[in-house]
Amino acid sequence: MDTHVSASMPHDMTSTELDQWSNHWLAVVEEALSGWISPQAPAGLGDAMRYAVLDGGKRLRPLLVLAAREAVAHGSKDAALDEAALRAACAVELIHAYSLVHDDMPCMDNDVLRRGKPTVHVQFGEAQALLAGDALQALAFEFLTPESSAIPDGVQARLCRLLATSAGHAGMAGGQAIDLASVGVALNEDQLRQMHRLKTGALLEGSVMMGAACGETTPQALSGLKRYGQALGLAFQVVDDILDVIADSATLGKTAGKDAANDKPTYVSLLGLEEAKSYAQSLLREALDALRSTGLTHTHTLAALAERVVNRNT
Amino acid sequence: MDTHVSASMPHDMTSTELDQWSNHWLAVVEEALSGWISPQAPAGLGDAMRYAVLDGGKRLRPLLVLAAREAVAHGSKDAALDEAALRAACAVELIHAYSLVHDDMPCMDNDVLRRGKPTVHVQFGEAQALLAGDALQALAFEFLTPESSAIPDGVQARLCRLLATSAGHAGMAGGQAIDLASVGVALNEDQLRQMHRLKTGALLEGSVMMGAACGETTPQALSGLKRYGQALGLAFQVVDDILDVIADSATLGKTAGKDAANDKPTYVSLLGLEEAKSYAQSLLREALDALRSTGLTHTHTLAALAERVVNRNT
Numbered sequence A, B: 001m002d003t004h005v006s007a008s009m010p011h012d013m014t015s016t017e018l019d020q021w022s023n024h025w026l027a028v029v030e031e032a033l034s035g036w037i038s039p040q041a042p043a044g045l046g047d048a049m050r051y052a053v054l055d056g057g058k059r060l061r062p063l064l065v066l067a068a069r070e071a072v073a074h075g076s077k078d079a080a081l082d083e084a085a086l087r088a089a090c091a092v093e094l095i096h097a098y099s100l101v102h103d104d105m106p107c108m109d110n111d112v113l114r115r116g117k118p119t120v121h122v123q124f125g126e127a128q129a130l131l132a133g134d135a136l137q138a139l140a141f142e143f144l145t146p147e148s149s150a151i152p153d154g155v156q157a158r159l160c161r162l163l164a165t166s167a168g169h170a171g172m173a174g175g176q177a178i179d180l181a182s183v184g185v186a187l188n189e190d191q192l193r194q195m196h197r198l199k200t201g202a203l204l205e206g207s208v209m210m211g212a213a214c215g216e217t218t219p220q221a222l223s224g225l226k227r228y229g230q231a232l233g234l235a236f237q238v239v240d241d242i243l244d245v246i247a248d249s250a251t252l253g254k255t256a257g258k259d260a261a262n263d264k265p266t267y268v269s270l271l272g273l274e275e276a277k278s279y280a281q282s283l284l285r286e287a288l289d290a291l292r293s294t295g296l297t298h299t300h301t302l303a304a305l306a307e308r309v310v311n312r313n314t
Helices: A014-038 A042-054 A060-073 A078-105 A120-124 A125-144 A153-169 A174-180 A190-214 A218-246 A267-271 A273-293 A300-311 B015-038 B042-053 B061-075 B079-103 B120-124 B128-144 B153-167 B172-181 B189-212 B217-246 B269-270 B273-293 B300-311
Strands: none
Touching: A014 A060, A014 A078, A014 A300, A042 A060, A042 A078, A042 A120, A042 A125, A060 A078, A060 A190, A060 A218, A060 A300, A078 A125, A078 A153, A078 A174, A078 A190, A078 B128, A078 B269, A120 A125, A120 A174, A125 A153, A125 B079, A125 B128, A125 B153, A125 B172, A153 A174, A153 B153, A174 A190, A174 A300, A174 B042, A174 B128, A190 A218, A190 A273, A218 A267, A218 A273, A218 A300, A273 A300, A300 B153, B015 B061, B015 B079, B015 B300, B042 B079, B042 B120, B042 B128, B042 B300, B061 B079, B061 B217, B061 B300, B079 B128, B079 B153, B079 B172, B079 B189, B120 B128, B153 B172, B153 B189, B172 B189, B189 B217, B189 B269, B217 B269, B217 B273, B217 B300, B269 B273, B273 B300
């Protein structure tokens, strides 16, 4: 899809550089997740949890945490805050993974394919899928509060607060409730935006803010990063809706065309395909503007991630 | 049921005094829960969350938090730590309530009656019940990490850690997974104890330890309180199994005789009714011994709560 922004957008990271950065951190995150999600959890629960999280997904949320940490680290190292950011990166991915497990269940979207594999309830049964999701949510908060660690208490508490707020009734779970109530209902653009702002936007924005919590920031920087996270979150959903129409299931690794089949409102059904593409571009510009407003100098990875979100084809 | 311990057990709180203490705190907890669980959550989610939590249950876990706080407050007041304990009391109740909502769902126990009311999925549908449970878990961690508060960061982080560990794969959720795998399976007493130690014991013990985190303690006191929580947690489950056999649904406010009907192993099926009653008494003695070993002087409410857990008939 052609939503590439013109070369006048200021960002100084090439696509290859972003690949190198991403590949490095994806390996670090995967290793941490694999090490921290114990296969020892009783009665097969650990297997279901690992199946839900490992070897799959684009890990956008962890990458956002780590890129935001980079932006507020100002080029300096701090082992405790680096650890906090890695833990936060893994924690948001656990929340994302649990939400997919529950969302795929028969009483919700009843989806059988996810990341090219059978969904957790297909593989392990509904009851185990329910428990695995519940346990993954708890584990996210365990990740953020290690018993013996140099991570300052204030950072631990702030990370828990940001994650809980992003995931809960005023964030992701609230958005899912609106989604549930909106099948077959004609939403206007404001209502659709509110649904997505909560359902996917809150955790994406939360990822950025959790990364930002792992460093020194000014109110101006925090406000710009928040605006970046909001624009990115919305852009992500608009592109998701576009891909649901134009991509096929094999490329997506999940069932394509589900939204139309379920009579769910989308940006494409509301705005039309071309208008939706142009909306995604304007959100990208907004995200990059917001980054410039932070006054931070190490925001090039965040900028490149926003471009990739809008230009992705899966 | 006659599991009353002999008068030689040292505790100096009468049943009436415990009633007064409980009634005071139950009202405080109910008001806090009602104020903090917003009915404004989108698309009916707030209604389902409030339905799941308010106006029901014995609130044993919150009372344990508050009694443990009392034990480590040494008779002195501290507004920030008192607030921490109230927040912790409400948070453990949210975790307990979410676990009941999910446990009652058709793919788990498929129960239609809880606390004398239709279960959440019967009242609001399965998808909303799933989301309400998820949102309640997130809200518990939000309760523990208020943005503007005098509660020390270290206490906030420690409360999150204790709650996440008690609720997750190595606690409540892990116990539920064992329970799931044990239907129709002949467990021995060790395996049954391990299941209950996680499924109900972990959160009861966690409640005591969260209360203990809201004050100054010695390692000796913490170790005694932990032992108290473990004995109490196990006693609670043994008595639950006894009541499932001897009480009726109207008294319990939930379906009685379910365990036998579902071919689930219980302490009564394993030990016989009389032996199970005597085991509950020995666990009570162990809990009271553990309290004496703490060296704390304000443990009379914890002692009275343990007696009530064993002597309850609902």
